[in-house]
Amino acid sequence: MDSRRDRGRYFTKKKVCRFCTETIEMDYKNVDLLSRFITDRKKIVPRRNSGLCAYHQRQLATTIKRSRFMALLPYTVLH
């Protein structure tokens, strides 16, 4: 909690949702795009890091999950 407050002190730059500003369509087949929103451990990047708005973050989560089901993205690093 402290660290979060510190972070706010040092970094005041505000990110704007990429999917709102640019005309990118979220598509579960677009692996290159989606892979930017997963961590090294293949988890979905949280909103505080992805900088997306709530609406697009929800869409992103669904899209990544679809992509995972079709074996385009991994679920974990363990398989």
Added chain:
Amino acid sequence: MAITPNYYETLYITRPDLPEEDLAKIQQKLQDSISNNQGEIVKAEKWAERELAYEIQDHKRGIYYILVFKALPDASKEIEKHLQFYNTDILRFMTLKITEEAANKNKKSKEDKTPKAEPEPAPKVEAEPEPAPKVEAEPEPAPKVEAEPEPAPKVEAEPESAPEVEAESAVSENAEEVKVESEAKAETSEEVKSTQEEGGTQ
């Protein structure tokens, strides 16, 4: 209320060593079930052959086929039934309902479609104003989001200078004096440290 046809997109993965005849047989069945439900195929093509992100039924690679069609809702059920039936050859499949614009964007790549007299009179007119290829091309120039997922490393990175100073002092004979001097020099790193400690205690 009359049931209106929808646009669907089915993506399915076949095992890479599937013989052509078997594939043709499956695709024929899919085609039939679409045409049985007043539907028409917008696009049916091989999407890619690629490494699977994880093994499915001990297969490490798979061939992806995409099928975009317009039909009554029953068609999608029927298609999924067929694909499920061949579940040793079809590793995965997924059908999504898509918007008409998305379907027509796909259609643009295949322009030899004969327009029918169904409620689909102006796909070309709608397709033109769309900047479709750009959308696909654009995702490249902005890897910024990934580049800065951890906004905290600055604080952590700086203390590295402090251990270095200590290492230098260990090399020299009069370690303590040097250390004091170096501490004076490395005020900035000390400040960072102290702020960190404060942050920890707060």
